[in-house]
Amino acid sequence: MNKKNMILEVAEQLFASEGYTSTSIDDIASKCDITKAAIYYHFKNKQELYRYILQKNFMNLAQNIEIAVGNEDKVENKFIAYVITFAQEIQNSKHIASLLMREMANGGKDMPPDALKEMLRTFKSLTLIIKSGNEQKIFKCIEPMIMQMMIIGSLSFLFTTQKIRKKVKEESDTGAKVDIQHSFEQSAYKISMTLLNSLEE
Amino acid sequence: MNKKNMILEVAEQLFASEGYTSTSIDDIASKCDITKAAIYYHFKNKQELYRYILQKNFMNLAQNIEIAVGNEDKVENKFIAYVITFAQEIQNSKHIASLLMREMANGGKDMPPDALKEMLRTFKSLTLIIKSGNEQKIFKCIEPMIMQMMIIGSLSFLFTTQKIRKKVKEESDTGAKVDIQHSFEQSAYKISMTLLNSLEE
Amino acid sequence: MNKKNMILEVAEQLFASEGYTSTSIDDIASKCDITKAAIYYHFKNKQELYRYILQKNFMNLAQNIEIAVGNEDKVENKFIAYVITFAQEIQNSKHIASLLMREMANGGKDMPPDALKEMLRTFKSLTLIIKSGNEQKIFKCIEPMIMQMMIIGSLSFLFTTQKIRKKVKEESDTGAKVDIQHSFEQSAYKISMTLLNSLEE
């Protein structure tokens, strides 16, 4: 991998786990075994690096969702595909949920416009699915925005709370009765079915 | 209001909107029209101030939920009360959703133990409600953890995205067809009904 | 004991063990279980408190040396009395050696004039002893200043290095062969004899 990509990967991980302000260019540089100045050779400044990462992540997300939804015919399956693909992207990119949550906690005020557009693209996909479901009288009426919040919110919290839930369990358990720690995929699937359930007439 | 409380209020607002690291003691002080040193007279350091705020918020939340749930008899109403009270607290405190999202994005690694305990308290409330619903054969089986993630996630995103959704709407609309901007309360109520729907046999 | 004396005692101990700059009014106050402001009631400021302590210590020292020397007739005994009393004061007051060493390391530039005068008083005592010894042809010729430096320097280092010498010994020893840790008094006596030896014709 070339250096620019290494910087991007390391920076993405740090921005997600520590947040924008708590991640220093020094942190990124030392994790990459290069100097700070080398980062400035590849990126104009910290902001630009961050925006680049945000945009890349959300573009991927939007694209993959569109493709996955496009591959399905029935509206129920489109809905499931929407949720599951969202979950898969969260899982694969590993950092998108944290990045998203931080931006939303910020009120979106620092969200780069390009990244915002990508989020709106996914929202349009969902809107179309629900509208189509309504027209076919398969889905109840619900504002797409509310459903979007439920999908994104549920999956983001489900993903980002994994570590702390594990830690809490370890501390409270007395060793023996180790509960099955359900995988993120399994739980995400349940969420998709639950939401579909709530939608169906 | 005394100065200590003023500091707490200002700090809470800044921590929520800017995040812990991006909020400086100077910011807090100047918004309170006092000096930095005055803050250090009232609080040992920035961490302590932050923890104090977190703990206070989550304690309030847990207490009010317990009371509201306790006031209901039927299990469905308990569930609704749980979700609605959660939403009301988010609305009233104004900052709890942002604080929570940031902590979760951090993987909970900086969450003060006391605040964590309060979150577990609310989780226990929900667990009891679902268990009771299962026993009465009113509710389907679902892991309480998953339901908790759906409730917290949906409401948190619904609340924190208000500003940016408004902004997006204003920019995209051509003025005339101004959609009804549904209030947070209304939307939260719909979420509670949707989730209850998905639970009921 | 009244509060003023308590402040003096605590401050003396801290100034000696930590140094002037590293001792804060807060440190003194909390060790006395009073507030900072209470200290300012009794003393104009930190400097004044420090000077008061320095002056008191050096005055005691000079007085006691004068008395002890005056109690002896023979010049050899006067010399021994001088050294031993110096050592006793170091031992009794516990902090005079550290205070003195810090002042000297500072080049004496912050030494309050009164305290300096007291040191000169002791020096005059020694000068008289040596002069008298010279006249009686009992002592070799040596500049009193040099002898003064030898006395003060030897005793101050002997006293202040006690802790670290003990620590070094403990760390190096393998437990069994515990060397006799000579007491400060014993060692000080040997120093006095050694110096007298070197003086005598």
Add this chain to the structure above:
Amino acid sequence: MNKKNMILEVAEQLFASEGYTSTSIDDIASKCDITKAAIYYHFKNKQELYRYILQKNFMNLAQNIEIAVGNEDKVENKFIAYVITFAQEIQNSKHIASLLMREMANGGKDMPPDALKEMLRTFKSLTLIIKSGNEQKIFKCIEPMIMQMMIIGSLSFLFTTQKIRKKVKEESDTGAKVDIQHSFEQSAYKISMTLLNSLEE
């Protein structure tokens, strides 16, 4: 000279004359005509800078003493070489006596272990000299530790009190009878002879 060395020199002088706590990074920086941050580029923090200086000084001292003592054959000359070289180092480095006195006044509690080891090295040199003198029946029996305290103490006080002695003399003298201000080297030589005298059978 490069900047790192300039920082070291300036810092050494300030640490010696003002003490660790009373020397600010800003003081050092402005005396070097650089910014604070430049110091942090070269040294991790204030402590590290200080330790570096201490260690360097004491290492030089120990090395030069060992060499000088090794160059002599007769045990009396070894002893003289020990004292004189100590004095020369105090004179050449200019700051070692103050640094040492401050550390001892602190009870050695902040002394970096490496610097302490160097001091022990010089002590071992002296111990060997005295032991050898005892075996040859040239020296009286005296604990090396006591002799070490006398050497270090006498020389340190002799050196650090130069300025204040001069000041006192100027203020007290009425102009005419200006005493010869003996040089540090001359006085140190007298001290070495005096101590040798006291040692010899």
Add this chain to the structure above:
DNA sequence: GATGAATGAGGGTTCATTCAT
């Protein structure tokens, strides 16, 4: 392409001191 050196601004924290009560 990449680095070493440096900077200016700012951040958290401490501290001597003051003053109304």
Add this chain to the structure above:
DNA sequence: CATGAATGAACCCTCATTCAT
């Protein structure tokens, strides 16, 4: 006599950024 509250200055340290090489 003593305190609680507050201040302004200073202090240590970090950080994004720049630039000559």
